[in-house]
Amino acid sequence: MASVFSKFGGIRPMASKLGDVPPSTVKSWHVKRQIPAWRHQSILDAAARHGISLTAAELREIPEDEHSSVAHTPEQRAVA
Numbered sequence: 630m631a632s633v634f635s636k637f638g639g640i641r642p643m644a645s646k647l648g649d650v651p652p653s654t655v656k657s658w659h660v661k662r663q664i665p666a667w668r669h670q671s672i673l674d675a676a677a678r679h680g681i682s683l684t685a686a687e688l689r690e691i692p693e694d695e696h697s698s699v700a701h702t703p704e705q706r707a708v709a
Contacts, residue, residue, distance in 0.1 A: 646675050662691045
């Protein structure tokens with residue numbers, strides 16, 4: 630299953646499609662695997678505008694990207 634970020638084409642494309650969200654904010658969501666609930670509706674709206682199939686459930690539970698190169702735990706970041 631593709632993650633929210635993959636569906637938007639990556640971090641920078643997602644930030645661009647959201648309009649008012651800097652790439653650094655989207656990157657922090659990606660690293661944490663969590664998007665604040667108050668952002669969900671605007672993300673669902675942006676997905677609809679751009680023809681991206683996305684559900685509210687996908688925003689609540691974000692899976693690891695298939696080919697993610699991001700270190701997520703402190704131990705992984707120390708090794709990376």
